Amino acid sequence: MKCSKCQSDCTYPQRSDGRCPTCKHRFAFEPRTGDIISDAGFQSALDAVSSFGSVRFLPDHVYYELARRRKASGVPRTVMFAFSGVAVVAAIVATPLLLLGAATFAGIGAMLKPRPTLNVERSTFDTMWRRWIAINGQPKGLIVRREAAGTPYRHSDVQHYSFDRAVICDRPETVDLLLANNFHFENNCAVLAVTGYPEHAFSLVREMLKNNPRLSVYALHDATPEGCGLAHRLASDERWFRGSARVVEVGMRPAHARKFKGVWTAASGTVDKRYVTDDERMWLEKYRCELAAIRPEQVIKRLFTAITTEATLEQASTYVESGGDYWVDSYSFSKDSQASDGGDDSFG
């Protein structure tokens, strides 16, 4: 196993004290005793979510990265085909002994079939995360909120201005991802969570948005029933942008989430039909998928493309009307996802 600090390799007996024999750095994990990943694997996940230290990220991104890796390193498809093949042959030959064997094989095969939901418990990850930080310190690029909230504006004239555009998110963590990576600065863009985050700037930023009659608004969200209704809510709620701005849907919808099988979470219950198609509703009645399942670099890149490409609005051809005084563009974050830019599972 490789040491994440000095990169030297060692055998299990050589690290019996839990330390690298070369540099004496303590290992955080030991796969031989049940940990799901090695230190080098964990470091590799950190490198992936931070794009080798150039993009800031949250612990959630690491969690999904580990889950994705665990899924990817699961049972190869060829092995599963072998199990299925044995079952089929047994069914054809149909001897009692073979049938028994086939049933066993089929059962094992079913157990090994990749499940659509997360295969790493969150509590397991949280324990690993704490252990990693205790030994290695906070990883470079980790987004950590300051205990004292950000210093609010200090000049009275600032409130008279506005932003060219606004990204409204369904959860504070997505706001953190964008602000910590300077998305607001690079794109003259307000970033808020519909829940009222960040508290110290929320009211004033929302007021400032009213100073721009040509504001473009982008709704960024998880694949959840609430997320899929976000653009609708922003466009119809008078406290937000009813009648005052074009709202563009750029969040993760079920069609996109489908490409992230393995990092969904299970769900149940009925879904409001007004904001989703029948197909989306059927998926949302069983599953959810968070935006954090996508690597930060890709989220920011695709959001940037969505807000800067003229084609965005040209493609936004599906208008949802209700009451006639607002409308929603339905260009989706997911529509142009392709294998070439990381689509399908590799999109993450």
Added chain:
Amino acid sequence: MSGICGWVGEADDGDTLDRMLGAIDYRGDTSVRENLRGASLGYRFWAGRPGKSPGVARDGTRAAVCAGTFAPPIESPARSVLERTAREPAALDDADGAFAFAVYDEETLELVLGRDPFGVRSLYYVEHAGRFYFATELKQLLAIPTLPVEIDPAAVHKYLTFSFVPGEAVPVRGIKRVLPGHLLRYRAGTITTAPYFTLTESIDEELRDVKTAVHRVRELGKQAVGRRLNGESEVGLFLSGGIDSSIVALWLRALDAKVRAFSLDFGDRSVEREQAIEVAKTLEIPLEIVKVSGPEIEAVFWDVVAKLDLPFGDAVTAPQYLLAKAARAAGVTAVFNGEGGDQLFGGWTSKPMIAAEMYGHLYEHQEAESREETYLQSYHRFYGLEDALYTEQFRASVGGPGQRRAYLTPYLGSDSEGAFLNRVRLADISLKGSQNILPRAERMTNAFGLDVRVPLFDRKLAEVSFTLPPELKLHGACEKYVLKLAVQQRLPEDIVWRRKFGMSVPVTDFVLGPLAPLFEELLGEKSLAKRGMFRPEYVRSLLAGHDVPSEFRKRRIGERLWALAMLEAWMRTFIDRRGAT
């Protein structure tokens, strides 16, 4: 147009002054020398130009040389500066235009150097071998045969952040420049400098009335244009199709000036070509479209480097050069432009700073980040990328931390009085305006012997812009609001109120396309190894069309490569060959 130079100190028995005058032969066909006790002054100019006034004057023991023009034009700029500096303090309260001057008194042995308020003209100096030399171009000082020429890594470090070299230092060790709006006095080996012009905010309550503000801006703007007309039968105008140059076009026409406009055409990558055509048509101005392509830029690249004199890392310089070439071919001797609208009236560059200001420091990694550092990021060159770009050797040579922040601290460093917008504007004017936009525009037009006129950087107009309530500049998200109101009835609505796109040079297409062989040579392994300044792996990645993962804008690749290539080309021309072309 013209240029000056000279020295003070022990008598020079060589031909140094002639060499210094000869280094700027494209700035005139005639040289005049004024020899005094302990000093020699030189002036180079185009004889017989319309509106050209004497650039040399003498009065008893005092003599002056002055390059450029005052606004409004005066009979003798040199005579004027001789009189203005005869008393202490110098009478420069109303001095405006594009000038650089030197005044020497052989009785007191004092030399006074001065630059125009916003820095259209430049003025460099160096102390060497018992003499104090000065000149309007760096290449004139490099013509001093015994002057050692070595790169100054600290100045290069700043260039790599800003894409131009800010402040007094230049990238040649020992050479400095007089700051815009400043006077420098040299006497018996002692140098003192002081500003004669400083912009400060002082909101005029009367201007809270929008109609009054609009009227004042309109009148002063028109006057600013009028002050820069100098009897030419026809003037040129660089018309981008944006609001600023369109306003200058409008005011020129309002003053009955005969105007010929020139606009850039980048083919299907043109951003504002159609708008330029529309403005020209509306104002009945003949318009010449100047096509710019990669091969055309390649053909003029080395002359652009030579004429720029200092490294300027914005790719707009080559298209500006081609515009000036077209204007010269059309027969005009002076060209107007719309530079300054963003800096004085709140262009789009304010917005990122406001966005950053609103959110404050939310995260631990921002705790130590100052407002100055946020501003430095807005230049989008290599600030924050030093680890990727700099070699250990170069990093060790650039000096300690805080050098770049120091330029901004007077404006952004504290929560002192004044609107935030205006504080950002002041930082923009002192850096981007005075040390980048204006000098590079002057040099690109002067490459063809043209006089550049920048009416929006007018002293009175600028002073009034800082008496306007800031919300009349940036109104919500609408930039330059008061300027737009001032001209909305005379220009097409689409020109006035559309969202700004900026004059965008398709630089990445150029440098990764037709210019690729040139750039691969300038920034190839051999070249980088020779300098030892930059990490080849990062430069190679840029040349392959890849930037760091956190950069999503493709144009940044071209912008960064252009800045690096321009620096290398500048070092070859000015460090390796001392400015010889």
